[in-house]
Amino acid sequence: MRKINTRNFVRATRGTAREINRRIVLNLVKEHQPISRADLARRMRIGRGMVTSLVAELLADGSIYEGSTAHAPRGRKPMMLFVRTHDRLAVAVDVRFSRTYLMLSDFSGRPIALDEFETIPDPIALVAGLARRIQRLLKARDAKSKVNGVGLVVPGMVDATSGRILNAPQLGWRDVDVRAALEKATNLPVHIENAPIACALAQMWLGDGDTETPRDFVYLTVGDGVGTGVVVNGEVVRGHDNTAGEFGHVPLNPNGPQCLCGARGCLEAYASNLATLSRYLGQEFSPTETRRLLQESGITILDVIARARDGERRAIDAVEETAGRLGEGLAIVINALNPSRIYVGGEITELWEQIEPAMRRKIRERALTVKAAETPLVPEPASSYPRLRGATAIVAAPVYAAPQVA
Amino acid sequence: MRKINTRNFVRATRGTAREINRRIVLNLVKEHQPISRADLARRMRIGRGMVTSLVAELLADGSIYEGSTAHAPRGRKPMMLFVRTHDRLAVAVDVRFSRTYLMLSDFSGRPIALDEFETIPDPIALVAGLARRIQRLLKARDAKSKVNGVGLVVPGMVDATSGRILNAPQLGWRDVDVRAALEKATNLPVHIENAPIACALAQMWLGDGDTETPRDFVYLTVGDGVGTGVVVNGEVVRGHDNTAGEFGHVPLNPNGPQCLCGARGCLEAYASNLATLSRYLGQEFSPTETRRLLQESGITILDVIARARDGERRAIDAVEETAGRLGEGLAIVINALNPSRIYVGGEITELWEQIEPAMRRKIRERALTVKAAETPLVPEPASSYPRLRGATAIVAAPVYAAPQVA
DNA sequence: GCGGATTTGTTCAAATTACGAACAATATCG
DNA sequence: CGATATTGTTCGTAATTTGAACAAATCCGC
Numbered sequence: 001m002r003k004i005n006t007r008n009f010v011r012a013t014r015g016t017a018r019e020i021n022r023r024i025v026l027n028l029v030k031e032h033q034p035i036s037r038a039d040l041a042r043r044m045r046i047g048r049g050m051v052t053s054l055v056a057e058l059l060a061d062g063s064i065y066e067g068s069t070a071h072a073p074r075g076r077k078p079m080m081l082f083v084r085t086h087d088r089l090a091v092a093v094d095v096r097f098s099r100t101y102l103m104l105s106d107f108s109g110r111p112i113a114l115d116e117f118e119t120i121p122d123p124i125a126l127v128a129g130l131a132r133r134i135q136r137l138l139k140a141r142d143a144k145s146k147v148n149g150v151g152l153v154v155p156g157m158v159d160a161t162s163g164r165i166l167n168a169p170q171l172g173w174r175d176v177d178v179r180a181a182l183e184k185a186t187n188l189p190v191h192i193e194n195a196p197i198a199c200a201l202a203q204m205w206l207g208d209g210d211t212e213t214p215r216d217f218v219y220l221t222v223g224d225g226v227g228t229g230v231v232v233n234g235e236v237v238r239g240h241d242n243t244a245g246e247f248g249h250v251p252l253n254p255n256g257p258q259c260l261c262g263a264r265g266c267l268e269a270y271a272s273n274l275a276t277l278s279r280y281l282g283q284e285f286s287p288t289e290t291r292r293l294l295q296e297s298g299i300t301i302l303d304v305i306a307r308a309r310d311g312e313r314r315a316i317d318a319v320e321e322t323a324g325r326l327g328e329g330l331a332i333v334i335n336a337l338n339p340s341r342i343y344v345g346g347e348i349t350e351l352w353e354q355i356e357p358a359m360r361r362k363i364r365e366r367a368l369t370v371k372a373a374e375t376p377l378v379p380e381p382a383s384s385y386p387r388l389r390g391a392t393a394i395v396a397a398p399v400y401a402a403p404q405v406a
Numbered sequence: 407m408r409k410i411n412t413r414n415f416v417r418a419t420r421g422t423a424r425e426i427n428r429r430i431v432l433n434l435v436k437e438h439q440p441i442s443r444a445d446l447a448r449r450m451r452i453g454r455g456m457v458t459s460l461v462a463e464l465l466a467d468g469s470i471y472e473g474s475t476a477h478a479p480r481g482r483k484p485m486m487l488f489v490r491t492h493d494r495l496a497v498a499v500d501v502r503f504s505r506t507y508l509m510l511s512d513f514s515g516r517p518i519a520l521d522e523f524e525t526i527p528d529p530i531a532l533v534a535g536l537a538r539r540i541q542r543l544l545k546a547r548d549a550k551s552k553v554n555g556v557g558l559v560v561p562g563m564v565d566a567t568s569g570r571i572l573n574a575p576q577l578g579w580r581d582v583d584v585r586a587a588l589e590k591a592t593n594l595p596v597h598i599e600n601a602p603i604a605c606a607l608a609q610m611w612l613g614d615g616d617t618e619t620p621r622d623f624v625y626l627t628v629g630d631g632v633g634t635g636v637v638v639n640g641e642v643v644r645g646h647d648n649t650a651g652e653f654g655h656v657p658l659n660p661n662g663p664q665c666l667c668g669a670r671g672c673l674e675a676y677a678s679n680l681a682t683l684s685r686y687l688g689q690e691f692s693p694t695e696t697r698r699l700l701q702e703s704g705i706t707i708l709d710v711i712a713r714a715r716d717g718e719r720r721a722i723d724a725v726e727e728t729a730g731r732l733g734e735g736l737a738i739v740i741n742a743l744n745p746s747r748i749y750v751g752g753e754i755t756e757l758w759e760q761i762e763p764a765m766r767r768k769i770r771e772r773a774l775t776v777k778a779a780e781t782p783l784v785p786e787p788a789s790s791y792p793r794l795r796g797a798t799a800i801v802a803a804p805v806y807a808a809p810q811v812a
Numbered sequence: 813g814c815g816g817a818t819t820t821g822t823t824c825a826a827a828t829t830a831c832g833a834a835c836a837a838t839a840t841c842g
Numbered sequence: 843c844g845a846t847a848t849t850g851t852t853c854g855t856a857a858t859t860t861g862a863a864c865a866a867a868t869c870c871g872c
Contacts, residue, residue, distance in 0.1 A: 001807040003610050003640040004433045005621060011450050012426035014830045014857055017418035020812050021859095024417055027410045038820055044417050047861055052822060075819025076867040157775075167775070204409050215411055216646055230743075232638050234409040239744020240622055241777050246741040249774055253660055254734070263772050328660075335652040336742060337636075338645020366669050368655055369563075369573070371647050401407040402812035406426050420828055420859045427830090444849055453832055458851060481848025482838040 002406075010405050018054075019403045021046070025054045027400055029064050029083050036070065036078030055081065062088070063399065086110070089143055091134055091188070092391030093152040094195075095119060097170045097224060100130070103388045104137055107148075107396045109206040111385070113137055123165075123176045131185035148399075149189035150182060151391030153198040155225065159242045160394075163192045166242060169260070170224055191394040196221045196245055197236055198390025199345055199380075200229030204236075205393040205400060214340035218333055220247070221386075222326065222346030225260075226268040230337065234402075248272075252328050257285035267332075270325035273301040273347065280304050280318040301347050308351055322348065323355035327362025334367050334375050341376045345386045349379035408812075416811050424460075425809045427452070431460045433806055435470050435487050442476065442484030461487065468494070469805065492516070495549055497540055497594070498797030499558040500601075501525060503576045503630060506536070507794060510543055513554075513802045515612040515795040519543055529582045537591035554805075555595035556588060557797030559604040561631060565648045566800075569598040572648060575666070576630055597800040602627045602651055603642055604796025605751055605786075606635030610642075611799040611806060620746035624739055626653070627792075628732065628752030631666075632674040636743065640808075654678075658734050663691035673738075676731035679707040679753065686710050686724040707753050714757055728754065729761035733768025740773050740781050747782045751792045755785035 021044070028043060029035055037055055041048045058064045065084050069077040085107035094101040102115040115133055120126040138144045156168025163179030182190045193201065200219035207213035219229040226248035230237040237244045248268040249261050256265025257275075269275055269285050277299065278290040294300075307315035330342060348355060356377065367373035380386050427450070434449060435441055447457045464470045471490050475483040491513035500507040508521040521539055526532040544550045562574025569585030588596045599607065606625035613619040621640040627633050632654030636643040643650045654674040655667050662671025663681075675681055675691050683705065684696040700706075713721035736748060754761060765783065773779035786792050 001641065001803055001810070003619075003621065004430055004806070004808045005640065006430075006433050006437045007618060009430055011430055011452065012423035012830090014423065016426065017420065017422045018858065020418035020422065024410055024412075024415055024812060027412050031412045036820075041820095046417065046859085048821060049823075049861075050859065053858090072819065072868075074817080074869055076821070078820060212413060213409075214646070215409065216643075232643050233641050234411060235407065235639050237622075237638050237743065240620070240746040240781075241744055241775070243775055243778055244742065244744035246744075246774055249741045249772075250656070250738050251734075251772070252657070254658065261774055328657075332656050332738075335655045336650065337643065338647055338650035338652075340646040366655075366657070368652055368667055369647070369649055372649055375646075397407055400410070402410045404407070405811075406430060406808040418859095424829065442849075447849095452830080454850065455832075455852075456830065459829090478839075478848065480840050480846080482850070484849060 004406050012405050016403065016405055020405075021050075022054050022057060023400070023402060025051070026058055026063055026083070029058070029081050030400065033082045034067060034070065034080035036080055038078055040081075083107075087146055088396075089147045090392045090395035091137070091147060091150040091186075092388040092395075093130060093150060094385075094387040094391060095126070095152065095154045095171065097155070100126070101385075101388060102130070102133055102137065103385065103392070104141060104143060104147075105388070105392045107392070107399075109202065109389045109392050111388075112143075113141060119171070121172060123171075123173055123178050124181065127178050127181045127185065131182060134186050134188075147188060149191060149395040150186060151191045151193065151198075151394040152178070152182070153193050153195050153387045153391045153394075155195045155223075155227075157243050158192050158194045158197075160191070160193055160197075160238065163190065165192065189395075191391075193390065193394045194227075194229070194242075194245070195387050195390070196227035196229035197238070198229070198394060199343070199386040200231050200236060200390075201393040201397060202386055202389035203343055204231060204234075205397045206389055216337070216339050217341045217343065218247075218337065218339045219343045219345065219386075220326070220330065220333070222271060222344065222348050223273055226272050226329070228333065230339075232337070247329060247333055250329060250332055252325060260287055267325065267329035271322050271329065275325075276304060276318050276322045276348070277301060279321055280315060282314075305347060305350050308354065316354070319348065319351055319355060320358045323358035324362050326355070327359035328366065330359060330377070331363045331366035334363060334372050338372060339375060341378055343378045343380050345380045345382070347382055349381055352379040410812050418811050422809065422811055426811075427456075428460050428463060429806070429808060431457070432464055432469055432489070435464070436489040436806065439488045440473055440476065440486035442486055444484055446487075489513075493552055494802075495553045496798045496801035497543070497553060497556040497592075498794040498801075499536060499556060500791075500793040500797060501532070501558065501560045501577065503561070506532070507791075508536070508539055508543065509791065509794045509798070510547060510549060510553075511794070511798045513798070513805075515608065515798050517791070517794075518549075519547060525577070527578060529577075529579055529584050530587065533584050533587045533591065537588060540592050540594075553594060555597060555801040556592060557597050557599065557604075557800040558584070558588070559599050559601050559793045559797045559800075561601045561629075561633070563649050564598050564600040564603075566597070566599055566603075566644065569596065571598065595801075599796065599800045600633075600635070600648075600651070601793050601796070602633035602635035603644070604635070604800060605749070605792040606637050606642060606796075607799040607803060608792055608795035609749055610637060610640075611803045612795055622743070622745050623747045623749065624653075624743065624745045625749045625751065625792075626732070626736065626739070628677060628750065628754050629679055632678050632735070634739065636745075638743070653735060653739055656735060656738050658731060666693055673731065673735035677728050677735065681731075682710060682724050682728045682754070683707060685727055686721060688720075711753060711756050714760065722760070725754065725757055725761060726764045729764035730768050732761070733765035734772065736765060736783070737769045737772035740769065740778050744778060745781060747784060749784045749786050751786040751788070753788050755787055758785040 037051045041051045088107040092103040104113040157166040165176040215234040228247040251265040253265035257269045259266035259269040278285045364373045443457045447454045494513040498509040510519040563572040571582040625635040634651045634653040657671040659671035663675045665672035665675040684691045770779045
């Protein structure tokens with residue numbers, strides 16, 4: 001039951017009902033393909049004439065296509081419909097502290113081409129370099145005419161409506177607008193998004209049809225920082241000033257280690273990759289000190305993960321402690337939001353069999369109900385490029401989203 | 407940008423656009439009254455003919471009425487429209503541990519009659535007694551024909567769709583269905599809701615037109631427990647199993663006092679009324695022990711509040727410690743959800759001038775951004791009966807809510 | 813092999829509603 | 843008192859949902 005905002009509403013027009021139904025058809029094709037007109041009519045409880053009309057429009061605008069006919073026990077064989085994704089493309093960009101990743105993908109998130117380069121700290125210079133690479137990529141693939149837009153994902157607070165990057169500490173960016181410049185340089189629409197939210201949007205919009213994507217879920221990213229993308233009632237939670245989802249800065253212990261945000265004992269200070277490395281090196285979490293030691297020793301999170309997999313006790317202890325802390329943090333998320341599912345992304349998920357029990361144990365200790373304690377945790381390995389897929393998702397999403405009325 | 411759930415959607419029909427526009431008109435009248443047809447046409451950017459038609463329907467179904475004409479500098483004086491609430495009634499019920507409160511109110515939440523009685527622990531007996539009181543109340547006020555339904559609010563987890571009370575520990579109720587019996591006994595539709603969520607819904611649906619109710623806000627209730635009602639994107643957050651909003655069980659200190667939920671150091675263990683009383687009595691939070699001492703001494707939270715107001719140091723210290731803890735908890739809420747506003751309900755708000763600085767100080771320590779740290783906190787005294795108003799809201803809400811399509 | 817039955821997909825007329833223009837009613841101004 | 847302006851109502855047109863009828867394509871039983 002949603003409230004109408006009388007200061008910011010969209011009234012219905014003659015085309016509203018038709019637009020809603022056309023989107024429903026498109027989503028049904030996308031998630032239940034192959035599907036016939038008669039199938040659609042049955043699912044939507046409308047006449048086949050109506051379906052023919054709506055499908056004709058979607059065929060005409062290139063959203064779907066007709067494929068094979070299917071077997072029918074009797075009568076005319078149905079013509080099966082498919083969503084067109086393979087030749088509808090997006091440019092996905094993932095800007096991180098040290099490297100920036102680029103992917104040309106289709107609308108289902110399937111990678112066509114990948115590229116990467118060292119992140120240039122100055123946003124203007126970064127955009128210039130990025131635009132050149134995008135042009136080359138599109139030219140090499142003869143793809144310019146098939147691209148709907150560019151999705152760009154950053155590790156920080158983003159106003160997705162205006163495209164401004166409000167604060168991205170890891171990049172040293174504050175109140176930065178790269179969207180206009182990139183649109184001008186590429187002649188493509190550009191969408192900007194916060195990294196954990198983008199990961200969540202990838203699950204929402206590019207999830208495979210096999211497993212139904214829930215409408216209330218959380219995506220937890222474990223990397224240099226710990227962040228969450230929250231989806232409630234089928235919509236991302238951004239918050240009033242676009243700073244929602246900072247479960248990484250929920251304190252597990254008020255007397256715990258100093259976090260980068262200035263507070264003490266945040267989930268991030270216990271469970272980020274840096275925190276795991278600190279623990280592995282046998283010292284309390286201290287970002288500057290730990291970074292110095294890491295630079296000296298050259299150890300990375302992937303090293304620790306490999307050592308844990310190989311049975312090294314110190315590595316196993318470090319990782320399991322992190323898992324327990326993640327469990328504590330997830331218990332808070334579960335009590336606060338009661339999501340249907342929690343996706344967990346980050347390198348640490350490569351040790352899922354080892355960390356899941358520790359996480360689950362802590363969740364069971366603190367979740368309010370038995371059912372809540374059983375909230376499914378779904379790992380997502382870094383190798384599926386969740387942030388890049390998220391960048392694709394923010395380009396594709398407007399095509400599939402419900403019309404915003406009332 | 408909301409996702410369409412292809413397994414549970416509502417398609418648009420011929421009447422959809424009209425229904426949406428009619429709801430928009432109704433909400434505009436409700437929140438911007440008095441308002442004329444021409445005003446409505448301008449705000450909605452539609453023709454006056456269309457408005458005349460929609461308004462005629464709302465007049466006919468009794469949602470609005472025509473009032474005075476208003477001044478116009480030139481031309482025909484406009485006929486002002488008002489929402490009808492004064493003779494559209496709801497029965498509101500607030501079931502608490504020791505007493506149950508009953509209110510007959512109109513659709514704006516204005517109380518017409520109040521009643522209360524001792525809560526009968528057995529739900530079947532409670533419903534029987536409640537139904538008798540409701541019948542008497544309606545008969546005394548000759549109101550049977552004007553009542554839209556009954557709203558019943560409990561302190562526990564509720565499946566609002568089915569009306570089942572999943573778990574209400576304070577009442578000792580688990581998996582209880584009082585709705586069907588109460589509907590049968592009163593011949594009225596019955597809506598069941600969780601108490602903090604109901605308080606939030608009161609803000610959303612019965613809020614006065616003067617201050618715009620935000621679409622992202624949190625309602626924190628401080629009483630026997632500490633709970634939250636969360637609204638995101640104009641919709642209440644219930645969670646997958648209807649257990650969302652339990653920010654009261656977010657831990658402030660993992661080694662803190664034992665909470666009723668079984669964990670240690672929950673916000674509730676630090677900031678509920680019982681926790682404040684424990685502190686006042688100079689002992690660590692222990693529900694059973696504290697309750698015993700309170701029973702012996704006869705001291706209540708209102709006593710402590712009165713003493714704090716009178717300047718008694720021990721009472722002031724107890725209350726300010728609670729305020730600080732609430733601030734810590736609110737900082738977590740703010741970082742996690744970034745709401746536009748936080749309403750705070752409970753007896754402790756009677757000392758708002760004293761507790762607000764302590765809360766704000768803690769929030770500033772821990773909120774991630776300066777702007778987030780300035781999230782408005784709005785006190786709501788117990789004397790405005792937020793739970794009863796919430797019960798009214800859940801009856802009235804379906805009349806005003808946006809049609810659920812797509 | 814053909815007529816009957818069934819299913820899918822298309823076409824078309826009717827009903828409903830958004831849309832916009834014209835008109836009616838009511839007011840003020842010069 | 844006529845001109846002008848504003849509000850509210852009426853009415854015709856255009857767009858779309860709705861449902862029936864028809865066309866196309868298939869399988870089955872005789």
